[in-house]
Amino acid sequence: MSESTRPALAGFQPERVEDPTLINLQDYEFLAAERLTPGALAYYTGGANDERTVADNRAAFGRRRIVPRVLRDVSHVDPSVEILGRRWPWPIWIAPTAFHKLAHPDGEVATARAAAARGITMVLSTSASTDLAEVAAVGGPRWFQVYLLADPGARLAHVERAVAAGYEALVLTVDLPRVGRRERDIRVGFTVPPEVSVPNIAAAAGLPLADGLNVAFADHMTWDDVTWLAGFGLPVIVKGILHPDDARLAIEHGASAVVVSNHGGRQLDAAIASLDALPAVVEAVDRRVAVLMDGGVRRGTDALIALALGATAVGIGRPVLWGLAVNGEAGVGHVLDLLTAELELAMALAGAPSLTDLGAEYVI
C-alpha cells in the first residue's frame, strides 16, 4: 500500500527521518562524492568537454514552472502508468549506467534488488560489471541496454544472451557511434580498476573476463540495425533521440518506444537538453509509442514537469549510482523512495490524482 492513502497530518512537526543530511537526491550526490575514488567520481559525474549539456539538462527544469490545480480530490494519488503492456507503479525507470561495481562491491545486483523491491524497471547496461544472468536472477522488471559490438558474431551472441535471460525489452543506444570526450576522465587519469570487468561483453565475444574492456563497438550503425534488433521478438526501444524526425524514423523501423536522451551530457557537448527536446518529439510521436526521457531529473517536480510535457516515464542514472555508493542496495532504495515520494506529493499538490490528468497546460 502506498503512502497515498495516509491521511494528511497537521504537519506542524516536520517528518522524522533517519538521517537529516540525506533527505534528497542532491544530498546523495554530495555524500557519494566523498565516498567514491577520484576516478570513479570523475567517470560518473563527468560529461563531454565543457559539460554544457550536463548543466543544461538540469537548468532546463529550472526554466519551467508548474501551474497547479486545486480542490481536486487527491486523497488517493495513482502514479502508475502502463508501458509495453506492463503496469509500472511509478513512471520512473533506472537508466543504464556502466560499472556499478565501481560504486559498490554488490554492483548491479544491489541496484536490481532495490528496483525489484519497488517494481521499478531497471535497464541493465551492456557495460554492466555483473553478468546479465546474475542480475536477471534477482527478478523484477528488467530491460537490457544494447551496444552493438563490432564483431558480427559477438553482436549476435550478446543480444541472444539477453533474450535468453528473460529481459523484456531491448534498449538500443544510438548516440554513441563514437565515445564522447570526457575531459574529467583524462584529467584524473581514470582507468577501470582490475576488479571491475564487463562480463557480458567478454562472454559475447568469447573472451576471458579481463579482455571485455578491449572489445570494440560498432562504428557503423544505421536504422537497419533497429530493424535487425526488432527481429529478436522483444520490443525495441531506441534511446538517444533528440530530433523529432528521428523519433518518426524509429517508429517506422519498428521501435516500440523512444528515449529522449543526450546520454547524460556525456556524448555531444552543446547538445540540446533532454527536456527541451521532449515536446517536439512528443508531438512527432503523437501517442503512437511511449516516449521516455532521461537527463537532469533530480526532483519529483522535475519528473512531474517532464510527464506533463508528454514523457511517459522518466529515467534516472547518476542518482542511482550515488545511492549505491553511499549505501549499496539500501542507498539505491532510499534514492528511489525519495524520488517517488516527491513525485507523489507533487502530483497531489498539483491537483493531478493520476498521470492522465497531467498535460502541457500544467507547465510554463
Next chain:
Amino acid sequence: MSESTRPALAGFQPERVEDPTLINLQDYEFLAAERLTPGALAYYTGGANDERTVADNRAAFGRRRIVPRVLRDVSHVDPSVEILGRRWPWPIWIAPTAFHKLAHPDGEVATARAAAARGITMVLSTSASTDLAEVAAVGGPRWFQVYLLADPGARLAHVERAVAAGYEALVLTVDLPRVGRRERDIRVGFTVPPEVSVPNIAAAAGLPLADGLNVAFADHMTWDDVTWLAGFGLPVIVKGILHPDDARLAIEHGASAVVVSNHGGRQLDAAIASLDALPAVVEAVDRRVAVLMDGGVRRGTDALIALALGATAVGIGRPVLWGLAVNGEAGVGHVLDLLTAELELAMALAGAPSLTDLGAEYVI
C-alpha cells in the same frame, strides 16, 4: 491623517529615522534572523524542497519595470480600496501565518494590535498560537483562515467558533491537501516548542491544548467544500489559486474573492510565482470579485506592480513575522508603516493619485 497631505520638502537632507539599520523590510528580515531560534527561523524562512518558488516570488517583481506618468496632481494620494463592502485604508493585508508566539511571546495579539491601529485587515491562521476570541478582542478588521479538520464534528466546530467571534470573512486555504516538504525544518530538526500550541484546533476538536498539534487536517477537499463554507453566511475567500480556470470555479462555487498565492513557496516547489500567475487570474475573474495576491511583496513598488497588474490588494506574511520577532507590536507596526509609506510614495512618483489610476499599462 496620512502623510499624503504633507507638502514635499526640498529633500536635501534625508529623512530622520530612529534606527538607520531598520529602514526597510529586508532590514527586518536580517535582524529577525539573528533574534529567532534556528528552528523558528527555518520554519518561517523555509519553503518546499529547493525553494525555487520562494526565490521566484521575489524574482518575478525584479523582472517587471514601471512606466510612470508625470505631471498629474499627486499632492493628495488616496491608496484606499473597497473590499467586501469595507473601505480599506491601504490595499494591503496580513496574510495568515502560523505560531506568532514562535516569534514573540505576545504572538497574534501583538500582530492584531499593530494591524488594528492602522485599519489593516489581519487574517488569523487556523494554526495561530492564540485563541481566536482573544485576537478578536483586540478589535480591528479581521478575517479567519480555515483549514478543514479531518473530523467532521471538529471541522464544523472550528468554523462556528470563528463565526461566533465576529470574524468578517472566511479564507479557505486550498493549496494544502498535504503539507509541502520543507527541508530546512528537517535539517534543523524543528519542533514546535512546548510553550506554543494551536488553541483553536484543540478547542474545535475538544482536546487538551497540547493535543492540537496532532489533529489531522482533511486530505480530501473539493469544490463542494467551498459551497459548504459559504453556507455559514460569511464571505468566503479561496486562497491558493494559480490557474485561471480555478478562479472561475471558485466564483461559480460562491467565492467572494480569490487569493493568488503559492503559500509563500512552501507547498509545491517549482510552482509559478504569484505575480506571474496574477494576470491570467485577473483576466479570468474579469472584475466579478476581488483578486488578492501574496508572495514576494517586500517593497511599495512591488505592491504597485501587483496592483497595476490587477490585484485588488496584496498580502504580506513573513515580513510581519520579522517585525514581530524584532520588536513585537511596535515592530509589526513599523513594518506596516514602512510598506505603506513606500506604496504611497510610489503612487505619487508613478503619477497615480488613486488605485483606479493604475493599470497594466504601467508595467512592462
Next chain:
Amino acid sequence: MSESTRPALAGFQPERVEDPTLINLQDYEFLAAERLTPGALAYYTGGANDERTVADNRAAFGRRRIVPRVLRDVSHVDPSVEILGRRWPWPIWIAPTAFHKLAHPDGEVATARAAAARGITMVLSTSASTDLAEVAAVGGPRWFQVYLLADPGARLAHVERAVAAGYEALVLTVDLPRVGRRERDIRVGFTVPPEVSVPNIAAAAGLPLADGLNVAFADHMTWDDVTWLAGFGLPVIVKGILHPDDARLAIEHGASAVVVSNHGGRQLDAAIASLDALPAVVEAVDRRVAVLMDGGVRRGTDALIALALGATAVGIGRPVLWGLAVNGEAGVGHVLDLLTAELELAMALAGAPSLTDLGAEYVI
C-alpha cells in the same frame, strides 16, 4: 580642430596617456569614491530603495549590440547636431546635478568652465551650490533646470533670475513631485555640510543663504505648469518623461524638447531604464521636437546606441561629478574628452560619419 582629421596611426603602440589609471569614466568613478566624503559619495552614487533602476540604466546598454557598417568614408567624422537652433559640437550635454561644491570647492564654476571650453551645454541645477549668475559669467552654452518652489512669489522670482542671467532654455524636472527615498543617504546619515548652500533657492525666496535648504518645493505640479513656464519666452524642455503619452502631452503643452530620464534611478525605483523607454518616446514624438535622454551613459558606444535609437543627444550626470571630485575643472574636462573621443571613434568604427547616418537598424 577635432581629432577626427588625424590620420589613423598604425596603432602598434597604444596611445600614450598621462595616467593609465584614468582612461575611462569608470576609472573616474573608482577614484572619486576614494576622494569623496562618505556622505557625498552616498548622495551622488545612491538611487532610490534597492537601486534597481540605477543598475538597469546601465544594464539596458549591455543588452544592446551594434551592427556596424564598413567601407564608408569615415576619415572625417562629424558628431555635431543642431538643437533648439544652436549647433552643438557633440550630441552630449551635462545633466543637472546638485551641490557641485560637495565634490570640489570650485563647484559649478569648474564644471561650467570645462563645458564651455568644449562648447558643451551645461544644465545648471536649481539645487546648484553656486549662484546662477556666477555660473553664467563663465560663458558657454547653458540651460537652467527648474524645480517649482512651493511659494508662488519665490517660484516666479526663481525663473526670472535664470532668464535674466541669460540661460537659453528652461529644463523643467517633472519626476520629483516628492523626493525619492535614497536609502544610502539615510544609512550614512548624510547632511549637507555647512559650507554648501543653495544660493539660487535662497535668493528666489528672499532668505539668507543658509536657509535655502529648507525651502519647500511644490507638491502640486501639472501640465499647466509647463504652459506657465513656456510663458517666459525661453524654450522649455520637459525632463523626466518615460511614457510616450507624456511626451505627446509635453509637446501639446508647448515643450520644445523632452528628456527621457528616470532621474538617474533616484526617484521611482523599479522605473523603466531610460534606454528602454527611449524608442517608444521617439516614436511618439515623431521628430516634432528633440528627444534628449540621460541615464547610464558611460561609454561612447552607449551614446552611439542611444543616438541610433533616436536620441538627439545624451546627458551625463554622475561622471561629471566624478571628474570634478578627482580633479576639478581639469577632471570634468578629461571626462568630457574621454567620452567625446570614444563617441567619435565609435562613429568611425560603426561606419557613421555623421549622426544622421545612424538609425535604429544599427542596434539589436
Next chain:
Amino acid sequence: MSESTRPALAGFQPERVEDPTLINLQDYEFLAAERLTPGALAYYTGGANDERTVADNRAAFGRRRIVPRVLRDVSHVDPSVEILGRRWPWPIWIAPTAFHKLAHPDGEVATARAAAARGITMVLSTSASTDLAEVAAVGGPRWFQVYLLADPGARLAHVERAVAAGYEALVLTVDLPRVGRRERDIRVGFTVPPEVSVPNIAAAAGLPLADGLNVAFADHMTWDDVTWLAGFGLPVIVKGILHPDDARLAIEHGASAVVVSNHGGRQLDAAIASLDALPAVVEAVDRRVAVLMDGGVRRGTDALIALALGATAVGIGRPVLWGLAVNGEAGVGHVLDLLTAELELAMALAGAPSLTDLGAEYVI
C-alpha cells in the same frame, strides 16, 4: 589518413594523452598566460574598451544548442570543404594576428609550418613579424591579409610583394578605419619590444626595419578599394562584415568571399557577436560566395554550430597564439589537432558525415 576510419573503441578507458593539463584550447590559453610577458598577454588577450564583444563572441556559442541526428552512417566522416577552388581538409583556417614573434622566437614561420603540415590555410597578417617571403617559403596554403597603407606607393608595393610571393588570395580587413581602444594595452603600457618588427610594412614603405611600426595606415577606405584590390588578379576576401547589406556590397565590388568578423572584439566594443551576425549574412550572400567567420571558436562544437548556421569555414586567431606561446610549432600543431579532432567527433556525434549534411535545423 584521418582518424575517421578508426573503429570506435569500447571507450572504457579514456584516451591516453601526453599531458593531461593540455587537452583543449582553454588549457593552452591558461598556460600561455603564464608564459607570455604582461605586455604580450595584454595585447593578445585584450579587446576594445569593456571587452563586451570579446565576451559575447564566446557567449553567443553558449546560447546555441545542437539537435543531433542519429543512426546515420558516420563511420567515415569527411570534414573537407572546397573554398576558392581548393579543397580544404578541414573547414578551419588561421585568422591573421600580428607579431607572432611576441609569442615565440620562431614567429610566423612556426605557425606556417604547423598549418602547412595539416593542409590548413594560414592568413598572414600585414602586421606579421616575419617577412612574407620567408613565410611563403614554408609552403602550404596561404592567404595574405591586407591593411591599406596610407602612402599610395607603399600601398601598391605592399600588395605586389604578397602577390609575388605566391599568396593565393588577399584578405582585406575593413573594420579598422581607426584602431580600437584596447585599454589593457594602455594599462600595462604595452610597447612592441625592439626585437619585434613589421618587415612587410617596412619593405613596402622602403624604410629600415625598425621604422615599419610608424607607418600610417589609410584612414580613408571605401568600396572602391575592394575593386582596386581585385585588380591584382587574386581572389579578394573582405574581412570584417557584420551587416548583411555590406555582404551584398562586397560581392557587388568583386569579393570572392566574406569574413563575418568583429576583429576579435578589438575594434568596436558592443559590436554584435560574429555568430549572431552570421545568419543574416549567410542569407544575404545566398551561396554566391563563401562566408567565413571568426570570433569565439574554441571548441569543435562551436565550429559545428557556425558551420550549421552557414559558415563555409571558421577561423581561429588567439588560440594559435596560445599554442605558439606554449610550444612553438608543436604547440600550434597541437591546438589545430585538438580542434580538428573535436570537430570530427562532433560531426560524428551529430550524425553529419559531411559538412553538406549540416544545416540550420541542427541549431536552436
